[in-house]
Amino acid sequence: MRIDRDVWSAAVNCRPSLITQFRMYCGSSDRECADKLLDHGSRFGFVTGRNVLRGKTLANWSSVNIRVAPPFWAGLTASHYILKSGFAGNEDVLKSAIAHLLNHHADMSAFQKECNDILNHIDKSWLSNFLTEALEKSASD
Numbered sequence: 001m002r003i004d005r006d007v008w009s010a011a012v013n014c015r016p017s018l019i020t021q022f023r024m025y026c027g028s029s030d031r032e033c034a035d036k037l038l039d040h041g042s043r044f045g046f047v048t049g050r051n052v053l054r055g056k057t058l059a060n061w062s063s064v065n066i067r068v069a070p071p072f073w074a075g076l077t078a079s080h081y082i083l084k085s086g087f088a089g090n091e092d093v094l095k096s097a098i099a100h101l102l103n104h105h106a107d108m109s110a111f112q113k114e115c116n117d118i119l120n121h122i123d124k125s126w127l128s129n130f131l132t133e134a135l136e137k138s139a140s141d
Contacts, residue, residue, distance in 0.1 A: 001111065003103050007095070007134045011103075014096035015075040019062040021093055022078035025085045030055030041077035046104070076100045083118045094122070099134055108135075 003011070026033040034053040041047035061070035069075070079097035088094065098119070105111040119127060 001102055001105055001107055001135070003099055003134055007099055008103065010092070011096040011099035012069050012075075014092055015069045015078075016062050016064060016066050017090070017093045018075050018078040018082070018096055018100070019058065019070055021082045021087060021089070023058070023062055025082055025087070030059045034058040037074060037077055037081075040081050041073055044077070044080060046077045046080070047073040072100070072103075076104050080118065083115075083122075086121050088121055095130055095134075098122075098127070098130060102131075102134060 022037065023030070023033050026036050028036065031054070034055045034057065037058065038047065038051055038053050060066060061074060075096070079100040082093075083097055083101070087097070101115050102111055105114065
């Protein structure tokens, strides 16, 4: 599914904040959080193979001074995890998380099928408006 360029650019720029939120929900040491990110990503098919992620790397990914955004799989995994945990805080982070999930799915039907349960806590009107914003322009590009 194609995401509006501006929405996706903002989502990518917000990946460090997604990682920060993940670390807050994880509540463990950076090493344990890194292991949990890999485990969650593997369990849901967001990352494959035997990867190693150091705690220091995860901590660096959450830095506002990072020069290169964390990889897509990390943003996607963090998004899924925090939404599944009930995150509904900062609107920019929320938009980024949902945009990562949208980008991962081939079409709206797949998105709704896989994500309805983790988005139940999000205001339906707000979510509908954001989905329109995220997908509206890309349909006419």
